[in-house]
Amino acid sequence: MDHALLLVTGIALLLGGGTMLVQGASRIASGFGVSPMIVGLTVVAFGTSSPELVINIVGALDGQSDLAFGNIVGSNIANVGLALGAAALIAPITLHGQLIQRELPLLLLATCVLVILALDQPLRSSRAVLDRADGLVLLCLFTIFIYVSIRDVLRQRKDPLLLGAGLVPLPTSVAVTRKDWVLVGGGMLGLAIGGHLTISHGALLAEQFGMSKTAVGLVIIAIGTSLPELITSLIAALRNESDISVGNVLGSNIFNSLLVLPAGAIIAPVYVPAGGIIDLTVSLLFAAALIPIFLIGNALMGRRSGAAFLTIYLAYMTYRTISTS
Numbered sequence: 001m002d003h004a005l006l007l008v009t010g011i012a013l014l015l016g017g018g019t020m021l022v023q024g025a026s027r028i029a030s031g032f033g034v035s036p037m038i039v040g041l042t043v044v045a046f047g048t049s050s051p052e053l054v055i056n057i058v059g060a061l062d063g064q065s066d067l068a069f070g071n072i073v074g075s076n077i078a079n080v081g082l083a084l085g086a087a088a089l090i091a092p093i094t095l096h097g098q099l100i101q102r103e104l105p106l107l108l109l110a111t112c113v114l115v116i117l118a119l120d121q122p123l124r125s126s127r128a129v130l131d132r133a134d135g136l137v138l139l140c141l142f143t144i145f146i147y148v149s150i151r152d153v154l155r156q157r158k159d160p161l162l163l164g165a166g167l168v169p170l171p172t173s174v175a176v177t178r179k180d181w182v183l184v185g186g187g188m189l190g191l192a193i194g195g196h197l198t199i200s201h202g203a204l205l206a207e208q209f210g211m212s213k214t215a216v217g218l219v220i221i222a223i224g225t226s227l228p229e230l231i232t233s234l235i236a237a238l239r240n241e242s243d244i245s246v247g248n249v250l251g252s253n254i255f256n257s258l259l260v261l262p263a264g265a266i267i268a269p270v271y272v273p274a275g276g277i278i279d280l281t282v283s284l285l286f287a288a289a290l291i292p293i294f295l296i297g298n299a300l301m302g303r304r305s306g307a308a309f310l311t312i313y314l315a316y317m318t319y320r321t322i323s324t325s
Helices: 001-031 036-048 050-060 065-090 096-099 103-117 120-124 131-153 160-164 179-207 213-225 228-238 240-265 276-288 289-294 303-323
Strands: none
Touching: 001 050, 001 179, 001 213, 001 228, 001 240, 036 228, 050 065, 050 179, 050 240, 065 179, 065 213, 065 228, 065 276, 065 303, 096 103, 096 289, 103 131, 103 240, 103 276, 131 240, 179 213, 213 228, 213 303, 228 240, 240 276, 276 289, 276 303
């Protein structure tokens, strides 16, 4: 069980390092006069996706692309099926039009593009892989997303994506201290060590228990790195702040698909494991399921929908774990 303990330690270091990086970098950016809204959409949003980003980069460098790919897609599935489903069980979630009109279409587009890019086997009769060219395509979509988000934030201060990342506007004048730089340095160190422990011992754990690396990334590591989104969504549901629950999930999934995954693909090819296209399709279907809820269900995701999302998520994770073992 040493590998399991070290895997949990790695995930804890990733989460702690990401939190420290967010706190320190946000204060430093604000101290240099950067707008709190811009800080929220760049520094902090990047920080909340840092665990997945580090795992993806380390996995690409170490040749553990199964773990890296499984973590990203698994996190996206967990964010909607687990985090949003659990939040809806606590309190009904209102799906506001701005999120459905802006973030959701882009998330659906990004996932559709990922599915197409992963169709190397039927289209080119070669092993499915996300290479540098694919990564650049996804990063181009990410720049469009950032542009649209910043434009909308400047037009309307209370932005669902900004709230969705759990971001609170900082004071306009913040004195940068040595502690802030220590937080940034400590956060980066925690992310580096945590990423190494998570990737290396996640792979060893898969071998020890006869599980595939894809299953470990898809289930164990994905749920671990999705804890910030899960906790944020649950707290938001308890406070009846549905904008935060939905914005948190959609914003995180967009960052994972358009920044985190292509970052690894640019460094080294990310091979799509067996069943990877099915995982992407399930992620797409989970996000698409929000559309009929918005149109037919009076834009309200109730407890029945939440229970359905959770049940489907648990059933699919059980199936993938068994089928890849």
